[in-house]
Amino acid sequence: MKELLSIEGLSKSYKSIRAIHNLHLLISEGQSFGILGPNGSGKTTTLSIITGIIRQDSGSFKWFGEEPVSEHRKSIGSLIESPHFYPYLNLEKNLRIICDIKGISYKDIPRVLEMSRLIQRRKSRFSTLSLGMKQRLGLAAAMLGDPQVLVLDEPTNGLDPEGIAEVRELVNNQVGIGKTLILASHILSEVEKICSHVAILKKGELLANGPVRELLAEDEIIEVSCRDNQLLKRKLGSSGLVSEIEEENGVLVLTLKERVTAHEINAFAFSCNLVLHHMLSRKRSLESQFLELVKEES
Amino acid sequence: MRKLLHTEQIKLFNYNPFRITIALYLVAFTLGILIYPAIDKEIPVISLSDLFRFPDVWLFLAWITEPYNAVLALVVIMITTKEFSDHTFKTQVVFGLSRTDLLLQKLLSIAFLSLFAMLLVGLTSLALGLIYSYKLTLKIALENTWILGKYLLAAFSYMTIGLMVALLIKNTALSLITFLALRVFVDPVLWLLLRNHEIRWYLPFRTITRLTPVPDLIEIFQRKMNSAEPIDEATMDILPKGLPEWLNVLMVILYTSLVIYGCYRLLQRRRFT
Ligand SMILES: Nc1ncnc2c1ncn2[C@@H]1O[C@H](COP(=O)(O)OP(=O)(O)OP(=O)(O)O)[C@@H](O)[C@H]1O
Ligand SMILES: [Mg+2]
Numbered sequence: 196m197k198e199l200l201s202i203e204g205l206s207k208s209y210k211s212i213r214a215i216h217n218l219h220l221l222i223s224e225g226q227s228f229g230i231l232g233p234n235g236s237g238k239t240t241t242l243s244i245i246t247g248i249i250r251q252d253s254g255s256f257k258w259f260g261e262e263p264v265s266e267h268r269k270s271i272g273s274l275i276e277s278p279h280f281y282p283y284l285n286l287e288k289n290l291r292i293i294c295d296i297k298g299i300s301y302k303d304i305p306r307v308l309e310m311s312r313l314i315q316r317r318k319s320r321f322s323t324l325s326l327g328m329k330q331r332l333g334l335a336a337a338m339l340g341d342p343q344v345l346v347l348d349e350p351t352n353g354l355d356p357e358g359i360a361e362v363r364e365l366v367n368n369q370v371g372i373g374k375t376l377i378l379a380s381h382i383l384s385e386v387e388k389i390c391s392h393v394a395i396l397k398k399g400e401l402l403a404n405g406p407v408r409e410l411l412a413e414d415e416i417i418e419v420s421c422r423d424n425q426l427l428k429r430k431l432g433s434s435g436l437v438s439e440i441e442e443e444n445g446v447l448v449l450t451l452k453e454r455v456t457a458h459e460i461n462a463f464a465f466s467c468n469l470v471l472h473h474m475l476s477r478k479r480s481l482e483s484q485f486l487e488l489v490k491e492e493s
Numbered sequence: 494m495r496k497l498l499h500t501e502q503i504k505l506f507n508y509n510p511f512r513i514t515i516a517l518y519l520v521a522f523t524l525g526i527l528i529y530p531a532i533d534k535e536i537p538v539i540s541l542s543d544l545f546r547f548p549d550v551w552l553f554l555a556w557i558t559e560p561y562n563a564v565l566a567l568v569v570i571m572i573t574t575k576e577f578s579d580h581t582f583k584t585q586v587v588f589g590l591s592r593t594d595l596l597l598q599k600l601l602s603i604a605f606l607s608l609f610a611m612l613l614v615g616l617t618s619l620a621l622g623l624i625y626s627y628k629l630t631l632k633i634a635l636e637n638t639w640i641l642g643k644y645l646l647a648a649f650s651y652m653t654i655g656l657m658v659a660l661l662i663k664n665t666a667l668s669l670i671t672f673l674a675l676r677v678f679v680d681p682v683l684w685l686l687l688r689n690h691e692i693r694w695y696l697p698f699r700t701i702t703r704l705t706p707v708p709d710l711i712e713i714f715q716r717k718m719n720s721a722e723p724i725d726e727a728t729m730d731i732l733p734k735g736l737p738e739w740l741n742v743l744m745v746i747l748y749t750s751l752v753i754y755g756c757y758r759l760l761q762r763r764r765f766t
Contacts, residue, residue: 265591295496415697
């Protein structure tokens with residue numbers, strides 16, 4: 196796959212606050228890439244740098260394998276943090292300005308207004324829109340000219356549940372037709388539903404980076420106990436079936452290796468002459484995994 | 494380039510404070526001229542309406558309307574700081590303008606307003622000249638029209654200083670106050686402090702106002718009274734001499750280039766969040 200965006204050693208501080216530190220990322224064409232992290236982890240800062248709004252302190256990035264120039268941004272649809280338009284101009288005129296900047300025809304305006312269900316309000320001034328409508332206009336502007344790449348920073352911010360579902364569907368459709376998506380979010384389920392790849396940020400540092408299904412895969416976790424837990428623990432530890440064993444109130448909590456089933460554990464224990472008198476499957480939610488990942492070393 | 498100008502037009506012509514300020518500028522401009530025929534009735538012997546004749550009208554009008562350029566500079570400050578407070582510089586950059594484009598678009602607005610001011614002065618001078626002159630020959634009528642070029646330069650320089658203040662300070666009220674403080678306080682005070690030094694003629698605002706200097710009123714009235722006596726040195730000294738004209742123009746061009754370079758550097762560094 197062709198490389199779309201490569202970020203190398205990017206750092207940015209605001210006075211004493213370190214917003215991002217030595218960030219490396221590689222995003223390929225056609226990927227739907229999530230940037231996941233809690234509030235203040237540097238998602239917006241990263242997207243602001245790659246869209247030219249702020250300058251990095253050090254490090255570099257390349258769009259389409261080239262040194263970044265403003266021309267690149269004309270073929271990228273972005274919505275960074277909250278959308279900002281001329282408050283005294285109506286929606287149509289605001290979008291005309293964007294068309295002029297991107298060098299595309301005004302003919303695309305009705306399509307994106309339709310898509311964001313703002314067509315009835317096209318003559319309203321931007322300042323008269325509700326928060327959710329402004330957000331939708333931001334998305335409409337990002338879609339102008341049907342760009343191959345979308346960079347969206349928390350696009351569902353301020354939307355009602357129906358709006359959130361709509362936006363997710365819209366974004367999913369774009370991904371479906373082969374567009375590249377870079378999506379920043381602090382909501383795990385959003386990234387999980389939309390993205391194929393994810394980078395997890397915390398305090399400006401990259402914690403993990405890879406395909407969603409590997410990184411956020413649901414581990415199989417089971418609780419077991421028998422008459423001699425210590426013996427079982429030792430035996431399991433050298434069995435190669437589990438990746439982690441913890442003791443919790445008299446039971447062993449096992450994290451199973453991939454494709455290992457609870458049945459196999461039971462059979463293994465039996466082969467060691469240990470009869471399990473307690474066995475409970477305990478699926479760890481993604482949310483708690485994410486929280487754990489982010490909590491580590493804090 | 495044409496696209497940039499077009500977006501500026503959409504932004505400006507739909508912005509009420511811009512329309513109102515320009516309307517006020519036009520009103521002030523008109524009143525500022527209408528007041529002269531009114532004063533005229535109070536002064537016997539010499540008639541101010543003599544100043545409205547070709548070819549003096551060009552110089553006279555350029556001189557009396559020069560202060561209105563400050564209003565245009567305030568307009569530039571207003572529209573530039575508004576882009577910061579509305580975060581629309583950010584939007585424009587995100588969608589593909591370079592930081593140099595941002596500078597270019599504001600310079601285009603400034604060029605547009607300068608042309609507007611120049612045309613206004615030019616057409617008004619032409620109209621007054623046609624009304625007040627006895628003798629009309631093309632040669633007399635068109636003499637001194639070069640002042641319009643200097644008027645254009647003065648308006649442009651004024652507004653670029655406004656632009657730099659706006660880019661530096663970002664806040665509308667603070668920028669307006671800073672600009673006015675420079676114009677009506679810092680510049681005159683420096684002028685007074687340096688009154689015994691030649692260097693005072695190099696003060697930036699001074700070089701700009703000297704582009705459209707006070708016309709030689711004495712010479713004009715003497716000409717009117719047909720006194721053939723040559724003007725003696727003593728009367729000549731009443732009018733400030735200052736820098737030679739070419740040097741003055743050169744200094745303004747130099748200052749304006751520096752200011753534009755300053756704007757460029759400021760925009761390259763700005764954070765548009
Ligand atoms: N203009 C600024 N001045 C000072 N500090 C800033 C500025 N912008 C961001 N920061 C700091 O940089 C860090 C990263 O902020 P950033 O906005 O990138 O986080 P984020 O991941 O987008 O968070 P959120 O999920 O809340 O949007 C934070 O600690 C924030 O306080
Ligand atoms: Mg953010």
